[in-house]
Amino acid sequence: MNKKIIFKIIRKYSYFIWLIFLIFFTILVTYFYDINKKNQINYLNKFLKNIYLNNSLKKITSELKPRYINIEYKVKEGDTYENIINNLSIPNLEKKIFLNTVTKNKNINILKLNQKIFFRIDKKNNTKIVNFTIEINKKKNIFFERNDDDKIFISKIIEKNLLKTIVFKEGIIKNSLYNAALKLGIKPNTIVEFARLYGFQVDFQRDIWKNDSFQIIYEEFKNEDGSIIDTGNIIYANLNIQSTDLQLYKFEFENNKIDYFDENGKSVRKTLMKTPINGARLSSSFGKRKHPILGFTKMHTGTDFAAPKGTPIMSSGDGSVIKASWCGGGGNCVKIKHNSSYQTIYAHMSKFGRGIKKGVRIKQGQIIGYVGSTGLSTGPHLHYVVIENGKKINSQKLKLPSGKILKGDLRKKFEVKKIKIDVLKSELISKIN
Numbered sequence: 122m123n124k125k126i127i128f129k130i131i132r133k134y135s136y137f138i139w140l141i142f143l144i145f146f147t148i149l150v151t152y153f154y155d156i157n158k159k160n161q162i163n164y165l166n167k168f169l170k171n172i173y174l175n176n177s178l179k180k181i182t183s184e185l186k187p188r189y190i191n192i193e194y195k196v197k198e199g200d201t202y203e204n205i206i207n208n209l210s211i212p213n214l215e216k217k218i219f220l221n222t223v224t225k226n227k228n229i230n231i232l233k234l235n236q237k238i239f240f241r242i243d244k245k246n247n248t249k250i251v252n253f254t255i256e257i258n259k260k261k262n263i264f265f266e267r268n269d270d271d272k273i274f275i276s277k278i279i280e281k282n283l284l285k286t287i288v289f290k291e292g293i294i295k296n297s298l299y300n301a302a303l304k305l306g307i308k309p310n311t312i313v314e315f316a317r318l319y320g321f322q323v324d325f326q327r328d329i330w331k332n333d334s335f336q337i338i339y340e341e342f343k344n345e346d347g348s349i350i351d352t353g354n355i356i357y358a359n360l361n362i363q364s365t366d367l368q369l370y371k372f373e374f375e376n377n378k379i380d381y382f383d384e385n386g387k388s389v390r391k392t393l394m395k396t397p398i399n400g401a402r403l404s405s406s407f408g409k410r411k412h413p414i415l416g417f418t419k420m421h422t423g424t425d426f427a428a429p430k431g432t433p434i435m436s437s438g439d440g441s442v443i444k445a446s447w448c449g450g451g452g453n454c455v456k457i458k459h460n461s462s463y464q465t466i467y468a469h470m471s472k473f474g475r476g477i478k479k480g481v482r483i484k485q486g487q488i489i490g491y492v493g494s495t496g497l498s499t500g501p502h503l504h505y506v507v508i509e510n511g512k513k514i515n516s517q518k519l520k521l522p523s524g525k526i527l528k529g530d531l532r533k534k535f536e537v538k539k540i541k542i543d544v545l546k547s548e549l550i551s552k553i554n
């Protein structure tokens with residue numbers, strides 16, 4: 122009876138009992154899942170705190186930092202190798218080895234402004250220089266690599282990879298050839314060379330008029346990143362003065378001997394140039410005049426060219442320097458002996474050209490100094506003197522034998538070369554248009 126009642130009640134509430142059981146089961150499962158999860162997290166934490174793992178992680182991340190670093194340094198004013206190397210965080214012994222190496226090398230013992238130095242440094246264990254490169258000039262680098270015994274560097278000279286391009290430019294002269302050419306992006310070296318080529322036949326102060334024009338084909342050397350590293354030869358030049366073309370063609374008339382000839386195969390080169398300076402204004406000619414400083418009338422035994430301070434002065438002919446020093450009223454002056462009959466003097470210079478000193482042989486058009494106002498002078502100008510057989514003469518009236526004329530086979534070769542250059546010119550012009 123009792124059993125029956127209990128069974129009845131159970132049956133009556135069976136759904137309810139099942140529900141309670143399910144709830145209990147769910148709680149139990151969730152509880153164990155939770156405990157398990159906590160254990161897992163604990164285990165993971167323990168794993169991460171493990172010293173061995175930490176060390177290997179450190180190793181992995183440290184290897185992500187580059188082992189080698191490359192440093193590019195550009196030399197600033199007043200820099201020495203010592204202060205450059207002291208800026209790097211490398212051991213003192215490394216600095217010492219570097220300084221020993223560079224001071225012993227004659228190619229690089231003098232630092233130049235904007236010169237580039239590249240270092241490759243190994244940061245592993247003891248930081249050390251693996252190799253370094255120093256620019257010698259625009260075309261050459263010197264590369265130093267560590268030797269096996271680790272204490273010295275072995276050097277080798279590396280030629281930079283330069284790409285030659287042929288450039289055509291033309292322009293109209295509004296104020297000066299120099300400005301017009303510069304505006305076209307022609308490098309000063311090429312402009313000076315252009316002026317030098319015409320220096321025998323053209324007086325840049327008096328012969329050039331506004332709206333005269335010029336054309337030029339020349340070589341340019343670019344490095345891998347496309348920047349112009351150097352200028353090469355002028356291949357063709359034309360100066361159109363008052364509707365007259367003065368054309369010049371580059372021609373190799375002997376092995377490695379280059380000269381410029383007009384369309385009739387005549388060289389324009391003369392023993393001396395009329396104007397040893399480019400872009401200058403003739404300010405006082407040869408003859409009697411009142412001296413601007415001394416006040417009295419005196420024979421002016423030279424020609425004055427007014428030009429901004431620093432304008433390059435060229436040697437008007439091949440020869441050797443017989444004086445490059447102070448000469449009193451003439452300030453810093455250079456005297457050149459060209460041959461047994463001709464000598465030239467250049468006075469009032471602000472400074473001498475690189476390497477210009479007594480006894481040095483020089484080429485026509487080579488820069489011997491820069492315009493200044495040293496000595497007895499009222500402003501920056503070049504006082505230019507030509508001496509013929511010991512007598513000072515008027516440089517602007519100088520009559521010199523004209524250059525050689527190509528004949529025979531050489532003339533035939535020149536005619537072929539001339540046609541090639543003319544074709545090149547029209548090709549380059551068509552590329553522009």
Ligand SMILES: [Zn+2]
Nearest residue numbers: 423424425504
């Ligand atoms: Zn003078």
